[in-house]
Amino acid sequence: xxxxxxxxxxxxxxxxxxxxxxxxxxxxxxxxxxxxxxxxxxxxxxxxxxxxxxxxxxxxxxxxxxxxxxxxxxxxxxxxxxxxxxxxxxxxxxxxxxxxxxxxxxxxxx
Amino acid sequence: xxxxxxxxxxxxxxxxxxxxxxxxxxxxxxxxxxxxxxxxxxxxxxxxxxxxxxxxxxxxxxxxxxxxxxxxxxxxxxxxxxxxxxxxxxxxxxxxxxxxxxxxxxxxxxxxxxxxxxx
Numbered sequence: 001x002x003x004x005x006x007x008x009x010x011x012x013x014x015x016x017x018x019x020x021x022x023x024x025x026x027x028x029x030x031x032x033x034x035x036x037x038x039x040x041x042x043x044x045x046x047x048x049x050x051x052x053x054x055x056x057x058x059x060x061x062x063x064x065x066x067x068x069x070x071x072x073x074x075x076x077x078x079x080x081x082x083x084x085x086x087x088x089x090x091x092x093x094x095x096x097x098x099x100x101x102x103x104x105x106x107x108x109x110x
Numbered sequence: 111x112x113x114x115x116x117x118x119x120x121x122x123x124x125x126x127x128x129x130x131x132x133x134x135x136x137x138x139x140x141x142x143x144x145x146x147x148x149x150x151x152x153x154x155x156x157x158x159x160x161x162x163x164x165x166x167x168x169x170x171x172x173x174x175x176x177x178x179x180x181x182x183x184x185x186x187x188x189x190x191x192x193x194x195x196x197x198x199x200x201x202x203x204x205x206x207x208x209x210x211x212x213x214x215x216x217x218x219x220x221x222x223x224x225x226x227x228x229x
Contacts, residue, residue, distance in 0.1 A: 044206055045216070050213050096172075
């Protein structure tokens with residue numbers, strides 16, 4: 001059981017937009033930054049978003065992040081078949097004094 | 111350019127102790143703010159944050175695994191070593207090491223190493 005809650009799967013057609021939610025609590029998302037990771041099949045996770053809404057160099061602006069209260073959202077526009085992957089949110093939990101992840105969301109581009 | 115690479119055994123027996131080494135380049139663990147740690151992922155399952163060590167020797171543990179985990183750093187060799195005791199088949203997973211980025215994100219990851227626990 002992951003500390004952060006994500007939908008198991010989302011899907012959308014190529015070219016469309018999709019959002020992935022990440023729900024936490026007052027001890028993690030509400031007071032700490034959220035980051036998002038993309039994991040392509042058989043690969044290591046890759047950082048997509050840090051500090052809620054910032055993109056590392058090389059990450060296209062099709063990917064965006066936002067946070068409100070105890071929840072965060074990853075948005076992906078202009079979906080491509082290459083975006084099919086598992087997506088994870090992460091944050092720091094003050095009560096646990098440890099990092100936490102969501103359970104992951106599998107994105108299918110139909 | 112920051113890189114990290116995990117090394118260690120692929121197969122361990124139940125009750126044995128696992129030792130994994132993360133060898134990194136492109137940064138130093140004596141630089142203020144730097145942290146390196148471990149995350150694991152059982153086959154077909156989600157990521158699990160395990161343990162991190164920081165430039166000032168601070169250590170943070172997953173509470174559920176704290177009694178089984180040890181982390182050490184060798185700044186001269188640019189290595190971080192994870193030790194996990196009393197391995198069980200449920201500990202079968204790919205183990206990743208990662209570099210702490212801004213906002214406690216994990217901005218660089220190793221390729222991962224699969225550890226199978228079986229007799």
